[in-house]
Amino acid sequence: MRQCRAKAGLEAFETCRLLWHGPREAVQDYADALLRILGTSLPKGPLIHDLRAEERSFDEEWLLARSGALQHDDHCSATFLLRARLLLYLRRPVGWLAAELVQRMDAMTERNHIK
Numbered sequence: 256m257r258q259c260r261a262k263a264g265l266e267a268f269e270t271c272r273l274l275w276h277g278p279r280e281a282v283q284d285y286a287d288a289l290l291r292i293l294g295t296s297l298p299k300g301p302l303i304h305d306l307r308a309e310e311r312s313f314d315e316e317w318l319l320a321r322s323g324a325l326q327h328d329d330h331c332s333a334t335f336l337l338r339a340r341l342l343l344y345l346r347r348p349v350g351w352l353a354a355e356l357v358q359r360m361d362a363m364t365e366r367n368h369i370k
Contacts (some may be wrong), residue, residue: 282363285356292352296345318353325357 293314294300301314311319317336324332333353337346 282356282359285352285359289349289352289356292345292349296341296349321353322357322360325354326361 290301290303297314301318302312303315304310304312317340321333321336324330324336333350337350341349
């Protein structure tokens with residue numbers, strides 16, 4: 256029984272361990288990993304619409320709200336959003352991936368403005 260419970264959370268932690276890269280690593284790797292973890296963390300997985308869709312899903316709004324909170328250093332809101340939807344053992348890896356993704360996206364945007 257103990258192994259079953261431990262293996263349930265292994266994928267999220269393993270993914271985070273594999274993604275411990277420098278700031279130059281691709282943003283896409285972090286986005287893919289975040290969606291992969293959310294696919295196993297949320298009851299039905301995240302609903303992500305096509306870019307051309309006129310509306311956003313609840314999951315898309317949640318991800319954008321979390322990203323916005325991180326960009327504005329609003330750690331209370333970012334933490335609240337994690338706690339509202341994720342089990343305790345998933346909050347740290349999902350939070351870390353989201354924070355790393357936002358940080359890399361911001362760095363990429365800054366580099367593009369400098370060029």
